[in-house]
Each structure stands twice: as C-alpha cells, then as structure tokens.
Amino acid sequence: MQSILSITDLNKTFAGGFKALQDINLEIHPGEIFALLGPNGAGKTTLINIICGITNLTSGSVSVGGHHIVNEYRQARSLIGLVPQELTTDAFETVWDTVNFSRGLFGKPNNPPYLKELLQDLSLSDKTHNKLMTLSGGMKRRVMIAKALAHEPRLLFLDEPTAGVDVELRKGMWEQVRELRESGVTIVLTTHYIDEAEEMADRIGIINHGKIILIENKFDLMKKLGTKHVALDLKEPLVNFPESLATYNLKMNGSQLIYTYDSQKEDNGISELFEKLIHAGIQVKDLHTKESSLEEIFVELVRKR
Amino acid sequence: MKMRAVKTIYLFEMARTWRTIWQSVASPVISTSLYFVVFGSAIGSRITEIDGISYGSFIVPGLIMLSVLTQSISNASFGIYFPKFTGTIYEVLSAPISYVEIVLGYVGAAASKSFILGVLILATAGLFVPLEIQHPFMMVMFLLLTSVTFSLFGFLIGIWADGFEKLQIIPLLIVTPLTFLGGSFYSIKMLPPLWQKISMVNPVVYLISGFRWSFYGQADVGVDISLAMIAVILITCMLTVRWIFNTGYQLKN
Ligand SMILES: Nc1ncnc2c1ncn2[C@@H]1O[C@H](COP(=O)(O)OP(=O)(O)O)[C@@H](O)[C@H]1O
Ligand SMILES: [Mg+2]
Secondary structure, eight states: OOOSEEEEEEEEEOTTSOEEEEEEEEEEOTTOEEEEEOOTTSSHHHHHHHHHTSSOOSEEEEEETTEETTTTHHHHHHTEEEEOSSOOOOTTSBHHHHHHHHHHHTTOOOOHHHHHHHHHHTTOGGGTTSBGGGSOHHHHHHHHHHHHHTTOOSEEEEESTTTTOOHHHHHHHHHHHHHHHHTTOEEEEEESOHHHHHHHOSEEEEEETTEEEEEEEHHHHHHHHOEEEEEEEESSOOSSOOGGGGGGOOEEETTEEEEEEETTSSOOSHHHHHHHHHHTTOOEEEEEEEEOOHHHHHHHHHHHO | OOHHHHHHHHHHHHHHHHHTHHHHHHHHHHHHHHHIIIIIIIITTTOOEETTEEHHHHHHHHHHHHHHHHHHHHHHHHHHHHHHHHSTHHHHHHSSOOHHHHHHHHHHHHHHHHHHHHHHHHHHHHHHSOOOOSOHHHHHHHHHHHHHHHHHHHHHHHHHOSSHHHHHHHIIIIIHHHHHTTTSSSOGGGSOHHHHHHHTTOHHHHHHHHHHHHHHSOOSSOHHHHHHHHHHHHHHHHHHHHHHHHHTTTTOO
C-alpha cells in the first residue's frame, strides 16, 4: 500500500538557529486516522505547516500522494486540506462566501450542491448566510473544517481540533472526524490530549522536542507499554502478610490487594498468585483489572528520554 | 496558470472595496475638490499660467498621480498585510498556486482600484477646469503602468511590514514627500537650477512629467525617459517579489 504522506529525514531550523524538527520520518497510510501526540512546543504545528507549504523546510523531503511538496507543489497541495490551530477567519465574510473562496483558491470549479451538502454535514446549513463574526467558537471551527474540505482533499490535517472546546463539543468533533474517515479522507490530527488520541486514532506518533519518539498502532502501543493492574477485593482485611506472597510486590489498600504486572509477558504470574492466595486461605470477594492509560505511557516515555 | 484562483483572490479583494464603497469613492472626490478650491482658486489667482496652461488645468495630472500613487501603495500593502496580521494568509500559502498567481490576484485588484480612482478624479477635475487630453492612449498607459507599479511596490511593503508602524512609515516618510516635491503643483523649470538638478533624482518627477505630457504635450523631461523610469521601478519591484517568494522571506519563516 502506497503511503499518502511520506516524510523522509525532515529537519527544520528556524532563522534564530532553533531546531524545531529533527530527523522526522513518517509514513501515513491511506484511510487511517493518525494522531500526532505531544506537549505544547513539541513541533506539531511546524510539521504540518511544512507539509502544507506555509513554512519552508530546512532539509529532507516530503511527498503527498507521491508528489514532492516542493517540485510538484500543485499536485501535492491539491490533495491536502488544512484546519489550522488558530481560529482565523475574515470577520465580515459570510459562511457561504468563505467556503466558495476556499474552493476557488484551489482552482476547483464552482459546485454549490457539494458545498451545500458539506455545510449540512457540519450542521452549518442555517448559518450559511451569516457573517463569520456572528458565529460561536465551535461553529467557527466547523467553518474552518468546511473551508478545508471545500476543494475535496484526500488528506486532512486537523491541528489541535478540540483545543479550548468544551466536553460536549469535543465528543461531537470526534464523531465528525470518524464520519469524515468513513467518507474516505485520511486524517492526521495533532493533540496534546491523550484521551483524544486514544479515542480516535488508529496509529499514534509521539513527538517531543522536535523528535518523533515512537510511532505505533494504538493497540500495540497500549499492549506493549501497558502495565495492567488487578485489584482484588478481599472478604476480610489481611492481618499479617503471608510469606509466600512476598515476591509479588503487592500493594495493600484497605481490604484491597493490588497486583501490577506486565501485560506483554507470556507468564504474568496471575494463576500462581491465585493458587497461593487459596493456599494461604485468603478469600477474594471481587476483582477488577485496569490498563494504564496513554497518559501514563506518555509520562513514562517522556521521562525515559 | 490557474486563472480561477487568480480570479478568486481578485474578486475577494475587490469585494473588500465594495464594502467600503463610500470611503473608496467619496474620499478621493472630496479631497480632489478641496485641492481645487485651495490650490486652484487661492494660488491660481496669483499664478495664472504655467507653460501656457491655466494653473487649475496644469495641476490636474499631478493631482491624479498623487492620489493614484498613495492609494496604490496603501491599498496593496494593506491587502496583503491584513491576512498576514489575522493569520488568514495560511490559506493562500497552502493553496496549489504559484506566487505569480498570488501577486496577479492581489496586485491586480489594488491596481484596478487605483485606475478607477484615477478616472474618478479626472472626471471630478473636469467639473472644475477645462481639460485637454492630447495623447489619450499614452494617458491611459501612464495611468495603468503607475497603478500596477506602485501597487506592486505597496505589496512589497505589506510583506516586509511586521507591524502597523512599518506599514505606514515608507508612505509617510518617503512617498508623500517625493510626490509633493515631484512637480504636482509646479513645473520643475520654475525651480532654481540647483533644485532642478536635485529634483532629477526623484522618480516621481518623471511620472508626473510624462503624465502631464499626455494631457498638454508639455513635459519637464522626455517622455521616453519617463517611460523608462516607470519600467525600471516596475522591474525592480518584480525582481524583489520573485526573490521574496523564492526565499520565503517574511512569509514562510
Ligand atoms: N517562526 C518561528 N521562529 C522561531 N521559533 C518558532 C517559530 N515558530 C515556532 N517556533 C518554535 O518551534 C517550537 C515548536 O512550535 P510548534 O510547532 O508550534 O509546537 P506545537 O504545535 O507542538 O505546540 C516551539 O518551541 C516554538 O517556539
Ligand atoms: Mg501547535
């Protein structure tokens, strides 16, 4: 399968000498949702701006749909839609004018039915002839998405689509992104919310200080790096800790015993633990397991580097 | 060449003018009328004729140039500075269009506005004084070339500026003095010899002289030199624009 976006040895050094991106290599597969996860200042926006032609790269090469972004910028950029991080709109324009502007700018012939449907899909139909300054933040964000999709791109960048958006709207945004993917658009989104990446992405790339630390299928990432916890609710609190359980590194929390293990290991020791519990005459009332969240994985990773 | 993209930018920029149509039309018409009242009547009663042309008529080409020059610069510089300032420029930069297309859209719109403005002022002037246009084709050429050249110059200022002060400083400190000293209200020949020589380094002198020649057949310098001067400024601006887009200066970090 040919990548829709291919980045090779990309570097960006700003005029002041600041290295914003170092040796970036990344392949995005058609049809996936890829989340670029990293703290503020990691270089996410810089990376997107380079791909879209807003910022010049220092070295390396990038191609979109097989087209080099510098030598074949026309073909490459035609495939890309961008929803930037900042809400920047022309206050006095109407929604209808601004989406038509976007389409025209990309050289596409007028297509009112397509744009009408697009606005409808983004729940903007009743705002079609409103000026942008009269819209709420959430609506403006959707207008920006409509602008980005106005020229029917194959690859959509969403730079922090839910930054500063309340919980309810975030859920709505996630739903919309999934629907977009259904329609065949490949999506690259950036976020510093781990739950967002966890919720939406097929694959996750983690970026910090301008370097991609790791790229992994979401489930593999969770499995590979995830430690699991089993919490055992005991019938009665333990009075004294049996010698036989010493090697398990158990934590006692009231009448709850917590066992932490590595889920990627074949032999996780759970069945042995149960045998020993029975042996020691300890009765278990209930049990739950919990996987570590990306948040924990991320903190772990960033600390390691 | 993607003409649809050029047209999109052009129409967007023109639409900005329609929204402020009264400002765009009324202000040049009013200020031109004021110039006639002040200069034409007050000074014109003392200076009756220059080169055999009544003073009121004499100043018309200079007045048009004055407005076309300053409006070209301010329209074009604002046109590109504003999206840079608000951030909406991202869309233009990420579109599959070449810098030539971007420039054609923005500068084309600014130049069109200036050209229309020039015609408006000419019509207003016609209400006050008798006009004579000996070389109408050259008159249109001068007006067109000046509109395009200084819109391009304004575009450069808009890209270079990273704050509102910078946007104002070149028009205020360089362009306005040069236009006022460029022979709008007098003939260079009326100056003492030393000042005549100094005036020759002022490019605006050549523009006004050539433009006035297209009206009355009278010029301070040869028409060919005037045309050459505009060509030099135009080409310099074009090369600078190319350099900016090729290096990304002030646009792409
Ligand atoms: N034009 C610029 N000049 C110099 N440094 C910049 C510029 N733009 C961004 N940076 C720096 O590059 C780093 C990455 O920024 P950015 O890509 O915006 O991060 P993110 O989007 O991940 O929050 C930051 O340290 C930022 O200060
Ligand atoms: Mg960012």
